[in-house]
Amino acid sequence: MKTLIIADHEYGVLKPETSKTINAAVKLGQDIDVLVAGFNVSETAAAAASIAGVNQVVLVDTASFEHQQAENMADLVVSLSADYSHILASATTTGKNFMPRVAALLDKNQISEIIAVVDADTFKRPIYAGNAIATVKSLEDKKLITVRASAFDLQDTQTAANIVNNDTSNAATGSVFVSKEQAESERPELTAAPVIVSGGRGMQNGENFKLFEGIADKLGAAIGASRAAVDAGFVPNDMQVGQTGKIVAPNLYIAVGISGAIQHLAGMKDSKVIVAINKDPDAPIFQVADYGLVADLFDILPELEAAL
Amino acid sequence: MKILVPIKRVIDYNVKARVKADQTDVDLANVKMALNPFCEIAVEEAIRIKEAGKAEEVIVVSIGTKAVQEQLRTALALGADRAIHVETDAKLESLQIAKLLNKVLEQEPAELVILGKQAIDSDNNQTGQMLAALSNRPQGTFASKVELADGTVNVTREVDGGLQTVALNLPAIVTTDLRLNEPRYASLPNIMKAKRKPLAVIPADSLDVDLTPRIELVKVEEPATREAGIIVDDVAQLIEKLKNEAKVI
Known part of the structure; x- marks a missing residue:
């Protein structure tokens, strides 16, 4: 089986959290595919393909995924899920939004914000505001995981992996994007x-x-x-x-x-x-x-x- | 319109959790418990919507042992109209909680469900999104503003780097972030009144949800502690240390 990572990006720029999530996924010892879903994100996909350890990038490049809304992101991930034993996203506000929706649609429990991979079934995660670290073992046959990126390192780069296009274009049912107010800052995030x-x-x-x-x-x-x-x-x-x-x-x-x-x-x-x-x-x-x-x-x- | 607000009993916000000596879990014996802060914000938001004349009834629901009735009474004292206690001794995971809530939602078809975005004990941040999936509703998570209009709800969401607004068709699921509102305090007369408000008990096993655990808690440890460093005398020494010792500037 393989591992699927859902890339996080904004304005076409791949977030460093994605590289760190791949760093966590490498420890699972399986082939890694990355899903890049968005609009005008071919460069984002190229960036993802160049992260060490990535086997293949699945690119969904269409207007309906521009804002990575939970409703259609979850449906998309579910549609791709059959080939994967592990599905990971970084615990950014985007990942936190759609991943539990994916988990419930697949009738799986999710393991949130892991800080260490013990083995393919077992992970460490902070609980009680980090006052305790739980080691948890998932008994699910498919693992849905969000990754606390700050606990992992950036991956090196590699010669770009293959990018395959996927023409899914369903809209988010019942949810319409209205606006985004960007915090104005010249400073790093x-x-x-x-x-x-x-x-x-x-x-x-x-x-x-x-x-x-x-x-x-x-x-x-x-x-x-x-x-x-x-x-x-x-x-x-x-x-x-x-x-x-x-x-x-x-x-x-x-x-x-x-x-x-x-x-x-x-x-x-x-x-x-x-x-x-x-x-x-x-x-x-x-x-x-x-x-x-x-x-x-x-x-x-x-x-x-x-x-x- | 009815609003359903699922709430959770958790360790009090001001209490530091301690790990049990045998590393099986966190020690909650004789620890002060309270309503999860994000759930409190959810209750407050529902009450404000009702006070603004946009909802007729606010129903709170909690899942767990008889002890959760204390938090249900707190929510009733804040202004919720009635409470539902889904009773179980089982230690439940988010998916099972979401499934039980979905069953309650089938019995109490609320157009709007407002939940806290995460509980400060398990720190999962899952239940609202899972309930949205199971009830096939759109979701507005991490809300800092909720505006009801005819048949829709506009939710402004706290996202990395700013705010995102989405318009959701009702029925919908909303989860709360910190800035949504400042919850009120319950007045003494309202605390007394809350004791007489209806509280229905439903046994969890009557809801036909498989409660078998799917995540095994292997171990709970103290986090690695950070050693306290040194106190420097002035800015010059601080900069010298950061440059030459820590090498971070």
Whole structure:
């Protein structure tokens, strides 16, 4: 049997999460096919075909898949499912949306957000906001899995694999795309950024997040926030790092005015290096930080920007 | 219009889960339990739709032991009209939960079902999407805005990098994200009133759903702990460490 990966992409660009999901799939030791479904995505398919380990790309390039809606994505994946023992997607908002729908249509349970492949049936996944790691064994004959990409590495590239066209073009039943409001930012996406500067309740208001901009420019960083900062209305929810927001693992995570609530740590504790800046020396964030600086962030941020 | 809101009893948001010494599961003995935060948002949204005159009835449903009636009463105190308890001692997976909910939905044909996007214990983020598949309805997941119109519901969704809006034909399934609303607190008179609101109990095995487990929990471990590092004196030392020791800038 083979493994099917459903590629995640936006505006024709293949997301790095797809490469990392393929990295997880390689550990299953089977041939890997990748499904690229979208509109004007022939270059996306070519990019997927060049990821090491990919045997074949199935390309569905039609207007009805432009927004990768769950309803027709699920029907498409089900129509292709017979040849595959494992079907994986990255746990992005797209993957999380359609994969459980696929699972239920196939009468299978899904294993969400795996962080390790133990064997073809057994996987590790975080539960309780990452306060526990469960090892789970699927008894299903077909495994439906989403992958927490931050737990896996990028795959190397290869000479492009074969791309086959599939002419499925059914529309999403009962669901019509209305609009997409893109968060305007020149910065990298949180889940792909090598450096993240993140602010919490200690930032006091949304205006003060501007103090991050110079630092982020110099470091090529994305700007994130804790749930406390989002709940307080300082910044929009798509900046949220945590159990219920984005799960990130950059090379450098700078937590500013973040106390370190359990649910925030769940979203960033796999970062390679963590820096905490907080005036409360007892803040739990210091227990996970490689480098802590006990100081008033309003003194430190301008100093940090000047020194970089 | 009827709105059905499935809810889950979970560990309280503020309590840190601890793994049992024998690594069989998380220890929930004597731990404070509560309504899952995303379910609370779902209940709140349903009540607001009713208060806006766009729905006549809000029904909450929960699956589990008798203990879940506590969370059903909480939802009734917040303003739901009646509750259904699908009683079972079995430890259920998302697919079985979705199948049981689908059976309830057949008995209570609600045009709109609102669920939390994920439970903070199992962190699966599956049930709403599965229920949508089983009931053959369109789905609007991770909602930050829900607007009902004639025969449709517009759902603005929190997606990576922004917001996406879809128009769904009713009947439909919606799952909630954090920013959808800020749930109210139940007032004391409403808590008292909730005790008299109807709560029906349905045995799970009467719903003709195969509850055999399909995922085996092999082991539950503590996550690898991160060692606390050092406290630096100033910005200069921090930058020196990041450059020369950690080599990340």
